Every structure is written in C-alpha cells, then in structure tokens.
Amino acid sequence: MREIITVQVGQCGNQIGCRFWELALKEHAAYNTKARYDDALSSFFQNVDTRHEPAIKLPVGDGKGSIRALKARAVVVDMEEGVTNELLSGPMRDVFDTKQFITGQSGSGNNWACGSHHYGPMYRDTLLEAVRRQAEDADSLQSFLLLHSLGGGTGSGLGSYMLGALADEYPDVYRFSVSVFPSEDDDVVTSPYNAMLSCAALAEHADCVMPVENQALMDIVTSIQSKSLGSQRGSSLSGLDSGDVGGRAGHGGKPWDGMNGIAANLLLNLTAGMRFDGSLNVDINEITTNLVPFPKLHFLLSSMSPVAVSADRGRNIPAPRTMDQIFTEVFGRDRQLASVDPRRSTYLACALMLRGGVNISDANRNVERLRRGLKMAHWVSDGFKVGLCDRAPVGTPYSALCLANNCAMQRPLDAMNERFGKLRKRNVYLHHYTEYMDLADIDGAAECIQDLGAEYGRLDIARVPDTVPSIEPLGIR
Amino acid sequence: MPGSVVTVQLGQCGNQVGAELFDTLSAEIDAHPARDRAGIRRAFFREPHRDEHDADVSGASTSYMAPVARAVLIDMEPKVVQSSLRRARKTGRWRYDGDRTLAFQSGSGNNWARGYHTYGDAVRHDVLDLVAKEAEACDHMGGFVLMQSMAGGTGAGLGAYVADALRDEYPTSTLMNHCVWPYESGEVIVQAYNTLLTLSSLLDSSDGVAIVQNEELHQTCVKLLGVERPTFGDMNAVAASQLAGVLLPAARRDPAGGTPGGGGSGRGLANLHDLSMDLCCHSKTRLLSLRQTPTMPPKSVEFTTFQWPSLLKRTRQMLLTGTTLEEGLDWGLEPGAVTGRAVTGRVATKSIASMLFLRGRDADVADATPMADPRLYPTWSPSPLTVAWSPTRFNGYEMCATTLTNCQTSCPPIGRMLARAYQMRDAGAYLHQYEEHGVGVDGFEEAFGRVEDVLAAYRTL
Incomplete structure (x- = not known):
C-alpha cells in the first residue's frame, strides 16, 4: 500500500521500463507462490478485475485476495510510436492499459528544447491527467521513478519537463530518476546540448538521480558474456574481442537486453527494502536523507553484485563465489553502472542495500574490511547506511546494491560540460534550440552543471579543518 | 501496591526489541511458582476479552486466549508492526492487541526533525488515545517504558515527541526510555545528529534514559554467547534479557543480606517509580546503563558452578571499568583510581547510584556490600545502592545479577x-x-x- 509510479519517457526509458516490468513480475512470482495480491506486489502493480468494463479495482485489503490481472503503476510516454507499439504487442502487453500511454507521432528530433518547451506545455494536461489517474489509485504514493535517457529529445526534454511538473503538482512525493547519460561516442550530434540541459533539470527537480552510462553497461554485459562463454569452452577471456558484442546476436540475445536488464535490476534492488520484510528496512525517503548532504548534490553512483539476475531470460550469470565478494565487487570499478572509479575520489555518503542471507554482522565486518581502501569525507568517517532485506533476487543467495554519493561524479559532469562547450563555442545547432527557448537559459543550465562539478571537486580535495568549533556547556539555566 | 508497566514500542528497532522483551517476560513468568504467576503477569500483560476485536487471530483459538501485552506499537511503516503482531501470535503464549497499533504509510526517512516536528503533531492525538486506552486497562499504572533506537527518524524523532507528549499528559507517571545506541561504524549516516537531538530532548521528558550500545550487544553475542555472526535478533535478545532482569518482580533487601521490614518472600513487584526515585534524582544526570551477569550459551550452563561472590565481583568490575561487556575485564583497575591516570590512562568509572537485582538461589542472603563501596559513588549521592532480590532463577541461570546504574558509562x-x-x-x-x-x-x-x-x-x- 506504499506505491511507486514509474514514468518511462522516450525510447530508452521505455526499453528499460519494459525489462523492468518483466523482471518485477518474475521476482514477485518467485516469492508470491500463493498468487495473492499483497502489500509487496501493490508497490508496483494494481490488481484489477478486467471482466468488467471499466475494470474493477481490487484493493489489497488483508493481503489475501487472489491476483486477477496486474496492471503496472506506470505512465508510458513517447513522442513516436515505435517502442510503445512494441510494448503493446510484446509479452508485457497485459500489464499496461492503453490509457496509460501518451504518444505523439513525429518525435522530438533529438532536441531537448522541442521535447521540453514544445511538447511539454502541449501535453502537460494529458500527462498530468495520466499521472493523476495513477496517483488516485494509490493509497499512499511514495515516489515517482523516472526512466529516461539524456542524449535524445523526448526522454531528456519531455522527461525534464515532467519532472518539473511533478514537482509542482506533487511536491511531497519523492522524485527518483534512472538517467542514461550519453557515452563519449554518442551518435546523436546534439546530445551534448540535450545532456547538459536535462542534467540541469535533474539537479533542480529530482530528489535523487542514478546515472547510468551505456558504455559501462556494455562493458559489464561483455564481461559477463565472455565469462560464460569462457566457462563453456574452458578457455580464457583473452580470445574474445569485446568489440563485437553487438554483432553476436545469437549469444544471449541483443546486448541492449542485457544492458536494460541491469538498469531494471537496479530498480528492483533499490525498492526491495520497501517491498519485502527485512531486519533493517530502508524506505525510499531514507535514501534521500542519508545520501544527500548538500542541496543538488543528489547524483548517486550505483553498483551491484551480482549485477544481473538469472531470472533474466535464463541467462547464466556467474554468481559471486562468497558473500564477502559481493561487498568487494560493489566498491570495484567493474560493477559500476557509470564509467567512473569511485575508489579514487572521495565518498560523501554511501548506502549498502543488502538482500538475502546477509546480516548486520556481515555488513559491519565488510564495511570495516573495505573502508580503509576508501576515501571518506572527513566529516563522515561513519558514512555508511545499511539496509537488510530478507528476499534475495531470484536465483541468488544474496546481493548488494551500493549507492554512493561520490566526488567521482565530477568527471561525467565536467565531460558533459566540455562536450557542450565545444558545440556552444561554435554555436552549431544552437538555432534549433533558440527556436524554443532563450539562449540565456541554455547558458544558465551550463553554469549550473559547471557549479555542480566544481562543488564535487571542492569537496574532493577538502581538508580536515585544524579546529572544529564546539559548543560550551550551557550551564544551569 | 505495585503497578503495571505500559510499553510503547517505536520504530523498527523499538518494535523488534519490544517483541523480544515480551517473549522473555512471558517465558520468565512461567518460571515462577504457579501461585505467583497471575500476579506477576498482570504487570506486563492483560487478560483477553472474548468480545475483543482482533482480526488477526480469528479462528486461532489458543492464541486468542493468550495474554495480551500491555504495549502500544508505533511505526511509520506498516510492515514492521505487522510482523511484530505475527511474531507474537506465533509464540502462542502471548500476543499483541491489533487495536493498539499505529502505522503510517510513509517513514520519517531517518530524519529526526521530520519524525519529531512533521509527524509528531500529526499523530499526537492518535498516540495519546492508544496509550490512554492501555493505561486505563491497568488497575494501577506503574509507569511507561518507551523502546526506541536513537539513530533513525521514527524511533528517535517521533519517539522523542511521544516522550514529550506523555510527560505533558501524565506529569506524575514514571517514564523510562530504553534507547539503542547505534554501531559507531554507522548504520545511518546522519546518526550523529539524530542521537544527539534525541538525547537532548529525552533529558527533559524522561525520568531515566537507559542507553544500550549495539556495539557492546554485538560483542556480548560474539564473545560470551559464541554467536559468530550475530543478527539483530541475537542482539535484541540480550538487550531484552537485561531489561527483563530489571522489570521482573523483586523485593528490596539490605546490601548485606537482611530484609528491611522483616522477612520478605522476594515476590513483591519492582516499581518503575523506584527506578526513577533512587537512580535519577537530578535532572541533568539521567543516563542509565544495564549490565547482566552471567551471559553464556545455554549448553554451558549445566557445566557451570555459580557463586554470588564471583558474579558480584564481575558486576562490580564491569561497573568500575565502564563496560557493559562481561569479557576481557580490566582487573587491575581499583575504585577511585584517578591518581594513576597519567601512567595507565585508566580512570575508574563513577556512578551516581545503582540498583542491583539478584535472582536465584540464596539471592536473599548474598553479600552485596562490595557493590556498596563508597569509592564507587560521589559522597553526596543520597542512596547509592538499592538491592532487590527474587528466589526465582532467571534465564535458566541458577543465579543472575542485573544492574541498572546511573553512571558515566555512556559518556x-x-x-x-x-x-x-x-x-x-x-x-x-x-x-x-x-x-x-x-x-x-x-x-x-x-x-x-x-x-x-x-x-x-x-x-x-
């Protein structure tokens, strides 16, 4: 009865969303063997009786009612019909209702300004109406989850607009986003503008942003595939060229599937603590309190071990050999969902969301073991938030999700700034944007990202002050 | 006449420890002679009414008739309260009243300010209403025990608010807080803010703040109980046993062994009021620590010979060295060892007052004078040591000593x-x-x- 509404915008957001719903159903199916519509299930799904028109909504009640038809608590947005049509004809079609879909015909032309300033106001009422329908069906709405990419036009532009609109209309509901940052070699020429503008909107309107980079996901998928290939052939990894993953469609499906599966898995691990029982629950609002020490610095680097689940299309994921290994892995470079190395920068805060047979002693032992290798900001030497959830991801004995507010975030922000600067200096493509918005707003966004990067940089090198003022005893009053 | 205790369990930690406490109490009550049980049980449980509404137990006739804990369960998320109800029901020996629970759909998010200010006012009426119902169900209300953690938002923030509200509403009732101090390695990143805000607030409203450190509970499990990877459940069981050792009935006696007023059966009930009167006479010094000895794995008990002098010697040394962990004790430290500070860096911990609860064989005559050593207490302390005893063995131990002390341990x-x-x-x-x-x-x-x-x-x- 504590619900999350997922808002998936644009092609990329919808692809991640599609995998997410599939995996969410599988996870709940595995733990909900009596097919009852319970509190856990109600976080993401509504239960409806579709034999009636309009369908009758079945509340959770005592948690013992049986499942009729599950409908995703989602709003599906795209300005072209391709991906959403795929959703409606794909295996997940039953969890959606066409009323949840908001589609245009012509796309946003990879233009943030078109998505945000043109389609935004144009679709505002329709979008908010779709959200309102979902929100009304929710008993106690906890959070919106925005799935989108920053490089294109719809997910980035209209996604940004939605975030602002949600902040206006639902100021008390948390806004989390999984945002796919464009890679260096992104083939959308205007992506530097789009990324910059949407990132500034995320800094302004989101409560927490979990950046995901395609390249990092690709690297993970490649390493998993080569490991499972390697074990099949009994050969080492060296014989495989990671570059041809895209072409190897016959093995383990398209890489996008695996990549989107990883992002989807992040969402499941993030919300496990509020859906299932555990000895140390973590609510979604505890994440914002613990991990955001300063306003706007709410970009959380995520890493997972195991990084995907075996429920994911029967893929054989090499499981970590020991429990301690999952802790080691989430602090390593290879399991990061963004191309950064947090070990080389300062941790401002860190959350470990553990699932399965991991208890508080295991968590403390490993934090103790690993923290020496981490740079913690001097004012948070004890800067770990721990969550313990009883239910592991399907098919694994235990798992860890690490969310880190780390100064390594400076690197992608600076890179974004630099790529933007190159285009802005020569004013290329700029007129596509000024058609919809003021130049001052574009530069304002750039300034915001610059400041954000600089702030992370400042905190990274901040030294322990010689003296910290304390307070004198007040004495008898 | 001794009074009943109403507990208020706040937040996930408070609810977990609370459930553990009632489990312990219910088991310990059964260890008492049959003729005493009903009286003792009345302090912590009430009898169920047939017409009482409890949807959770419909059909389950045995648990339906089980005694009902005098408890109010509060958490900002329903999962924890629900699992507390389930857990109690499963024991078949006692249960919670489903109508004495308050759960909200949105947590305090580990933010003390949110728990105290934002949710406090919103839930004040409901909380007081539930507490009033439970208090009215007591023939004689002896006081409140609030169970909470200090690190989070609900137990800490809302807990501090509830303590204030109860103080307003019940100005003369005794209010004791059982507070779990977080691991210093960190459970919640903002725990430094939360614990201090909680502490500062409770010092105004509470009659005694018992601080129980997770770190020491953890070490107790590892070093004394032989649990390699303690869970919160293991640690909470230790905390519950300590608290039960104080709350269960015991009769006052002299430190040397005599019974004031002549002959007692050791079956009187401890009164929460005594705790606050004897231990916390000054508003600024209300920090309490709990200690218990022995603590050992059940299978070691039958191979152990218990003797009061050694148990009390250990208790005294724990007190002196400022630890609640009965292991690796520093035996070289003497009371009043301030002069040695420059050399050893060790300073004997001072206490304002102690309550010592002796349970088991010969508890009425055991010599507790080492605990009354004036060097342990400041000269102005009005009643440094109170001793109470009960002939009933506790926790399966032939003899067991529990202390509740107002001391420097938590400083x-x-x-x-x-x-x-x-x-x-x-x-x-x-x-x-x-x-x-x-x-x-x-x-x-x-x-x-x-x-x-x-x-x-x-x-x-």
Whole structure:
C-alpha cells in the first residue's frame, strides 16, 4: 500500500521500463507462490478485475485476495510510436492499459528544447491527467521513478519537463530518476546540448538521480558474456574481442537486453527494502536523507553484485563465489553502472542495500574490511547506511546494491560540460534550440552543471579543518 | 501496591526489541511458582476479552486466549508492526492487541526533525488515545517504558515527541526510555545528529534514559554467547534479557543480606517509580546503563558452578571499568583510581547510584556490600545502592545479577558522537534537510549545548 509510479519517457526509458516490468513480475512470482495480491506486489502493480468494463479495482485489503490481472503503476510516454507499439504487442502487453500511454507521432528530433518547451506545455494536461489517474489509485504514493535517457529529445526534454511538473503538482512525493547519460561516442550530434540541459533539470527537480552510462553497461554485459562463454569452452577471456558484442546476436540475445536488464535490476534492488520484510528496512525517503548532504548534490553512483539476475531470460550469470565478494565487487570499478572509479575520489555518503542471507554482522565486518581502501569525507568517517532485506533476487543467495554519493561524479559532469562547450563555442545547432527557448537559459543550465562539478571537486580535495568549533556547556539555566 | 508497566514500542528497532522483551517476560513468568504467576503477569500483560476485536487471530483459538501485552506499537511503516503482531501470535503464549497499533504509510526517512516536528503533531492525538486506552486497562499504572533506537527518524524523532507528549499528559507517571545506541561504524549516516537531538530532548521528558550500545550487544553475542555472526535478533535478545532482569518482580533487601521490614518472600513487584526515585534524582544526570551477569550459551550452563561472590565481583568490575561487556575485564583497575591516570590512562568509572537485582538461589542472603563501596559513588549521592532480590532463577541461570546504574558509562560514546556532529555541522552537511523540517542552526546548537551540559555534569563526579 506504499506505491511507486514509474514514468518511462522516450525510447530508452521505455526499453528499460519494459525489462523492468518483466523482471518485477518474475521476482514477485518467485516469492508470491500463493498468487495473492499483497502489500509487496501493490508497490508496483494494481490488481484489477478486467471482466468488467471499466475494470474493477481490487484493493489489497488483508493481503489475501487472489491476483486477477496486474496492471503496472506506470505512465508510458513517447513522442513516436515505435517502442510503445512494441510494448503493446510484446509479452508485457497485459500489464499496461492503453490509457496509460501518451504518444505523439513525429518525435522530438533529438532536441531537448522541442521535447521540453514544445511538447511539454502541449501535453502537460494529458500527462498530468495520466499521472493523476495513477496517483488516485494509490493509497499512499511514495515516489515517482523516472526512466529516461539524456542524449535524445523526448526522454531528456519531455522527461525534464515532467519532472518539473511533478514537482509542482506533487511536491511531497519523492522524485527518483534512472538517467542514461550519453557515452563519449554518442551518435546523436546534439546530445551534448540535450545532456547538459536535462542534467540541469535533474539537479533542480529530482530528489535523487542514478546515472547510468551505456558504455559501462556494455562493458559489464561483455564481461559477463565472455565469462560464460569462457566457462563453456574452458578457455580464457583473452580470445574474445569485446568489440563485437553487438554483432553476436545469437549469444544471449541483443546486448541492449542485457544492458536494460541491469538498469531494471537496479530498480528492483533499490525498492526491495520497501517491498519485502527485512531486519533493517530502508524506505525510499531514507535514501534521500542519508545520501544527500548538500542541496543538488543528489547524483548517486550505483553498483551491484551480482549485477544481473538469472531470472533474466535464463541467462547464466556467474554468481559471486562468497558473500564477502559481493561487498568487494560493489566498491570495484567493474560493477559500476557509470564509467567512473569511485575508489579514487572521495565518498560523501554511501548506502549498502543488502538482500538475502546477509546480516548486520556481515555488513559491519565488510564495511570495516573495505573502508580503509576508501576515501571518506572527513566529516563522515561513519558514512555508511545499511539496509537488510530478507528476499534475495531470484536465483541468488544474496546481493548488494551500493549507492554512493561520490566526488567521482565530477568527471561525467565536467565531460558533459566540455562536450557542450565545444558545440556552444561554435554555436552549431544552437538555432534549433533558440527556436524554443532563450539562449540565456541554455547558458544558465551550463553554469549550473559547471557549479555542480566544481562543488564535487571542492569537496574532493577538502581538508580536515585544524579546529572544529564546539559548543560550551550551557550551564544551569 | 505495585503497578503495571505500559510499553510503547517505536520504530523498527523499538518494535523488534519490544517483541523480544515480551517473549522473555512471558517465558520468565512461567518460571515462577504457579501461585505467583497471575500476579506477576498482570504487570506486563492483560487478560483477553472474548468480545475483543482482533482480526488477526480469528479462528486461532489458543492464541486468542493468550495474554495480551500491555504495549502500544508505533511505526511509520506498516510492515514492521505487522510482523511484530505475527511474531507474537506465533509464540502462542502471548500476543499483541491489533487495536493498539499505529502505522503510517510513509517513514520519517531517518530524519529526526521530520519524525519529531512533521509527524509528531500529526499523530499526537492518535498516540495519546492508544496509550490512554492501555493505561486505563491497568488497575494501577506503574509507569511507561518507551523502546526506541536513537539513530533513525521514527524511533528517535517521533519517539522523542511521544516522550514529550506523555510527560505533558501524565506529569506524575514514571517514564523510562530504553534507547539503542547505534554501531559507531554507522548504520545511518546522519546518526550523529539524530542521537544527539534525541538525547537532548529525552533529558527533559524522561525520568531515566537507559542507553544500550549495539556495539557492546554485538560483542556480548560474539564473545560470551559464541554467536559468530550475530543478527539483530541475537542482539535484541540480550538487550531484552537485561531489561527483563530489571522489570521482573523483586523485593528490596539490605546490601548485606537482611530484609528491611522483616522477612520478605522476594515476590513483591519492582516499581518503575523506584527506578526513577533512587537512580535519577537530578535532572541533568539521567543516563542509565544495564549490565547482566552471567551471559553464556545455554549448553554451558549445566557445566557451570555459580557463586554470588564471583558474579558480584564481575558486576562490580564491569561497573568500575565502564563496560557493559562481561569479557576481557580490566582487573587491575581499583575504585577511585584517578591518581594513576597519567601512567595507565585508566580512570575508574563513577556512578551516581545503582540498583542491583539478584535472582536465584540464596539471592536473599548474598553479600552485596562490595557493590556498596563508597569509592564507587560521589559522597553526596543520597542512596547509592538499592538491592532487590527474587528466589526465582532467571534465564535458566541458577543465579543472575542485573544492574541498572546511573553512571558515566555512556559518556565516552556520547562524546565521540558529539565530535562527529561538530564535524558534520562545520562542513554544513545535511543541515538543509533538518532545516526543512524545523530544526535550524539554533536547534542544533541548543541540543548540542544541553548534551555538553550533561557530559560536564558527569565529569564532576
């Protein structure tokens, strides 16, 4: 009865969303063997009786009612019909209702300004109406989850607009986003503008942003595939060229599937603590309190071990050999969902969301073991938030999700700034944007990202002050 | 006439420890002679009414008739309260009243300010209503025990608010807080702020704040109980056993062994009021610590010979060295060892007052005078040692000593927590989140100042 509404915008957001719903159903199916519509299930799904028109909504009640038809608590947005049509004809079609879909015909032309300033106001009422329908069906709405990419036009532009609109209309509901940052070699020429503008909107309107980079996901998928290939052939990894993953469609499906599966898995691990029982629950609002020490610095680097689940299309994921290994892995470079190395920068805060047979002693032992290798900001030497959830991801004995507010975030922000600067200096493509918005707003966004990067940089090198003022005893009053 | 105790369980930790406490109490009550059980049980449980509404137990006739814990369960998320109800029902020996629960759909998010200010006012009426119902169900209400953690938002923030509200509503009732101090390695990143805000607030409203450190519970499980990877359940069981050792009935006697007023059966009930009167006579010094000895794995019990002198000697040394862990004790430390400070760095911990609960064989005559050593207490302390006894064995041990002491034990961890809070405040970290819910710079300064006051007061012992 504590619900999350997922808002998936644009092609990329919808692809991640599609995998997410599939995996969410599988996870709940595995733990909900009596097919009852319970509190856990109600976080993401509504239960409806579709034999009636309009369908009758079945509340959770005592948690013992049986499942009729599950409908995703989602709003599906795209300005072209391709991906959403795929959703409606794909295996997940039953969890959606066409009323949840908001589609245009012509796309946003990879233009943030078109998505945000043109389609935004144009679709505002329709979008908010779709959200309102979902929100009304929710008993106690906890959070919106925005799935989108920053490089294109719809997910980035209209996604940004939605975030602002949600902040206006639902100021008390948390806004989390999984945002796919464009890679260096992104083939959308205007992506530097789009990324910059949407990132500034995320800094302004989101409560927490979990950046995901395609390249990092690709690297993970490649390493998993080569490991499972390697074990099949009994050969080492060296014989495989990671570059041809895209072409190897016959093995383990398209890489996008695996990549989107990883992002989807992040969402499941993030919300496990509020859906299932555990000895140390973590609510979604505890994440914002613990991990955001300063306003706007709410970009959380995520890493997972195991990084995907075996429920994911029967893929054989090499499981970590020991429990301690999952802790080691989430602090390593290879399991990061963004191309950064947090070990080389300062941790401002860190959350470990553990699932399965991991208890508080295991968590403390490993934090103790690993923290020496981490740079913690001097004012948070004890800067770990721990969550313990009883239910592991399907098919694994235990798992860890690490969310880190780390100064390594400076690197992608600076890179974004630099790529933007190159285009802005020569004013290329700029007129596509000024058609919809003021130049001052574009530069304002750039300034915001610059400041954000600089702030992370400042905190990274901040030294322990010689003296910290304390307070004198007040004495008898 | 002794009174009943109403507990209020707040937040996930408070609810977990609370369930463990009632489990322990219910088991210990059964260890008493049959003729005493009903009387003792009345202190912590009430009898179920047939017409009582409890949807959770429909059909389950045995648990339906089980005694009902005198408890109010509060959490901001329903999962924890629900699992407490389930857990109690499963025992078949006792249960909670499903109508004495209050759960909300949105947690306090580990933010003390949010728990105290934002949710406090919103739930005041409902909380007081539930507590009033439970209090009215007592023939004689002896006081409240609030169970909470200090690190989070609900147990800490809302817990502090509820303590204030109860103080307003029941100005003369005894209010004791059982507070779990977080692992110093960190469970919640903002725990330095939360613990200090909680502490500062409780010092106003509570008659005694018993601080139980997770770190020491953990070590107790590992070193004394032989649990390699303790869970919260293991640790909570230790905490519950300590608290039960204090709350269960015991009769007063002289430290040397005589019984004042002549002949007692050791079956009187301890009164929460005594705890506050004897231990916490000054408003600035209300920090309590719990100690219990022995603590050992059940399978070792039958191979162990218990003797009061050795148990009390260990208890006394734990007190002296300021630890609640009965392991690796520093036997070289003498009472009043201040002079040796420069050489060894060790200072004997001072106590304002102690209550000693002796349970088991010969508990009426065991010599407790070593605990009354005047060097353990400041000269001005009005009644440094209170001894109570019961002939009933506790926790399966032939003899068991539990102490509740007002002492300096919690000061070092509080001092370390303050140092961390100052660092965070100096860096400006997280302040905006507290500001948003009504705790600004002034609020922090006042809280920190009060806690400094308390530390200063304990330093002068």
